Amino acid sequence: xxxxxxxxxxxxxxxxxxxxxxxxxxxxxxxxxxxxxxxxxxxxxxxxxxxxxxxxxxxxxxxxxxxxxxxxxxxxxxxxxxxxxxxxxxxxxxxxxxxxxxxxxxxxxxxxxxxxxxxxxxxxxxxxxxxxxxxxxxxxxxxxxxxxxxxxxxxxxxxxxxxxxxxxxxxxxxxxxxxxxxxxxxxxxxxxxxxxxxxxxxxxxxxxxxxxxxxxxxxxxxxxxxxxxxxxxxxxxxxxxxxxxxxxxxxxxxxxxxxxxxxxxxxxxxxxxxxxxxxxxxxxxxxxxxxxxxxxxxxxxxxxxxxxxxxxxxxxxxxxxxxxxxxxxxxxxxxxxxxxxxxxxxxxxxxxxxxxx
Amino acid sequence: xxxxxxxxxxxxxxxxxxxxxxxxxxxxxxxxxxxxxxxxxxxxxxxxxxxxxxxxxxxxxxxxxxxxxxxxxxxxxxxxxxxxxxxxxxxxxxxxxxxxxxxxxxxxxxxxxxxxxxxxxxxxxxxxxxxxxxxxxxxxxxxxxxxxxxxxxxxxxxxx
Numbered sequence: 001x002x003x004x005x006x007x008x009x010x011x012x013x014x015x016x017x018x019x020x021x022x023x024x025x026x027x028x029x030x031x032x033x034x035x036x037x038x039x040x041x042x043x044x045x046x047x048x049x050x051x052x053x054x055x056x057x058x059x060x061x062x063x064x065x066x067x068x069x070x071x072x073x074x075x076x077x078x079x080x081x082x083x084x085x086x087x088x089x090x091x092x093x094x095x096x097x098x099x100x101x102x103x104x105x106x107x108x109x110x111x112x113x114x115x116x117x118x119x120x121x122x123x124x125x126x127x128x129x130x131x132x133x134x135x136x137x138x139x140x141x142x143x144x145x146x147x148x149x150x151x152x153x154x155x156x157x158x159x160x161x162x163x164x165x166x167x168x169x170x171x172x173x174x175x176x177x178x179x180x181x182x183x184x185x186x187x188x189x190x191x192x193x194x195x196x197x198x199x200x201x202x203x204x205x206x207x208x209x210x211x212x213x214x215x216x217x218x219x220x221x222x223x224x225x226x227x228x229x230x231x232x233x234x235x236x237x238x239x240x241x242x243x244x245x246x247x248x249x250x251x252x253x254x255x256x257x258x259x260x261x262x263x264x265x266x267x268x269x270x271x272x273x274x275x276x277x278x279x280x281x282x283x284x285x286x287x288x289x290x291x292x293x294x295x296x297x298x299x300x301x302x303x304x305x306x307x308x309x310x311x312x313x314x315x316x317x318x319x320x321x322x323x324x325x326x327x328x329x330x331x332x333x334x335x336x337x338x339x340x341x342x343x344x345x346x347x348x349x350x351x352x353x354x355x356x357x
Numbered sequence: 358x359x360x361x362x363x364x365x366x367x368x369x370x371x372x373x374x375x376x377x378x379x380x381x382x383x384x385x386x387x388x389x390x391x392x393x394x395x396x397x398x399x400x401x402x403x404x405x406x407x408x409x410x411x412x413x414x415x416x417x418x419x420x421x422x423x424x425x426x427x428x429x430x431x432x433x434x435x436x437x438x439x440x441x442x443x444x445x446x447x448x449x450x451x452x453x454x455x456x457x458x459x460x461x462x463x464x465x466x467x468x469x470x471x472x473x474x475x476x477x478x479x480x481x482x483x484x485x486x487x488x489x490x491x492x493x494x495x496x497x498x499x500x501x502x503x504x505x506x507x508x509x510x511x512x513x514x515x516x517x
Contacts, residue, residue: 160434168469170490172450180450186429186469208394208425212449220360257395257403257427268432272403274394300359305394307425333360 059111059129064118068197071109072239072315083108086119104242104315105265116140122195122265122315163188163202163269166322171347178219178332178339178352181209183226187322190264198315200242200264201322203228203289204271206309209330220297221306222333225342227292228312228324229284237320238288242313246293252276262311273307281310288314289324301333392418392515395426400510403427409438410462410483414513416506419498421448424515428457431467439463454489454498458507461486475503 071083079087087108091101101121108119111129120126131140168186183205190200207226211218230238245260252258252275259272277297284290295308316322329342341350395403404412407430418424422445431440440461447453459468460483468486473494475487487502510516 162433162439162463162467163431164465164467165469170455172491174450180448182425182444182446182450182455184428184444188431204429206428208446210423210446210448257399257406259403259406259427261432263432267434268436270407270430270432270438272407272427272430274399274426299362301362302359307394333362 055132057112057131059116059131061127064111064126064129065197067109067111068107069317071107079108080110080114080117082117083110083119086117090119102266122198161190161192161194161265161267163267164191166201171326171328171343173328173330173341173343173347174349175330175332175339175341176349176351177212177214178334179209179211179221179330181207181224181328181330183207183326183328185228185324185326187324188269189322190267193265195318197318198239199318199320200313200315201289202262202264202269202311202313203322203324204269204309204311205326206271206273206307207328207330208273208305208307210305211303211332218303219332219334219339220301220303221330222301222338223294223296223329223331224306224308225292225294225327225329226308226310227327229290230287231323231325234316234321234323235287237317239315239317241283241285241288242315244283244291244310244312246279246281246310249278249280251278260309260311262313264313264315269311271309271311273309276306279308288316292327391423393424393426393517395424396517397511399426400516407438407441410441410460411481412441412443412510413458413460413483413485413507414443414510414516415458416508416513418445418515419453419501421452422446422456423448431463433463440467442468451492453492454494455491456502457488457490459486459488460484473499475499477503477507
């Protein structure tokens, strides 16, 4: 795929004209300055472009990848005004054409010391950007590798990405005489995403604690904690958070099902549990995938089972594994004492300790 | 009735009779609750919120098993559920295999896969993959899940 534009000032018009049907915005960035008519004057590689100017700049794939990876580490607030404007234009174009692009599925970055700005779906790979200045006119040619794009995916389900299972398992925590709890994990990876640069992972966790039937009163589930975080070895390959639920602390709804949906590139994945009581959540903003949820009945502890769960999505460099450590804890309350059991990456059988926790 | 944490200390100093008096108020769970934390209204609410491939449940449950309710689901590009799973656990955990029933209307398969599994059809074209974990399933476990009638969740006798 080759996209090309020939433009002179004003830049806004140039960028607008450069929204290609395949989902790509690229063009020379505006710089401070104006010609005698008051029109803004663009620069390429430090030279003000005007009538009679000539130059050719080739931006190789390695430089493009470097700029793109740097941009992927930036938060939305760190985008330059021009990058943000290019991103907005691409999102607008996607929406008008029925596409599914979101901020999370668009890369916006600058090249040639900020002289050229590119906004494009994350699923597109650019092989080269060529900037020709010919008598003051700026030609920008982009050679993109032929890959599937989210916009193209709107044309048929057969081309769409989907979440494929990438591992799952469960752990049991048992407190003798009190109760037990099952903790599950499921990791999915986005298949068919069309990107050779990135991988999207979803990780869903859920815990369910149940008091044993006793001849006297049953124990009660005071607390339930479910947590996960990435292996140290993969942290370098993690790029950014994409989605997470629950997003904040909340109070349960008397056991009504809560359905948590997270997504990447518009494809959702869901975990459901019965929510009761109060839930606290925590997320490490600097470590994608590091998250916990805790149900805590507080001062007044009711009977019955309790559940907690969450779903998170993060983006990683292609080839980065999705390995996560899991932590789980259950606290049963009985006759003034808290009886807990917890473990990393495993289940356990605990003897009631009676220690307040 | 709730157990107040502060009162817990007081209760500990009272007689056993006092403890029993407190427990009387903590409504003993009914039989349907013993089998599932989710009732029909909760299932209806869940299905309304997640349209797509049907939820399939066994008409009966093996003795001592509980349904933990809907678990995971995958959506397609239209936002429809194409895979959904739910989990059944024995009481206590460890006394039998944990059973995951996954229903999928997707190709390629998106259900988790295990060495021990039973694959069935639900009659509507969806594939039902029944997975066993935790404890190795016995031949009786496999046969039970291979033959139990699967269908509409509201036909399940154990769902309250």
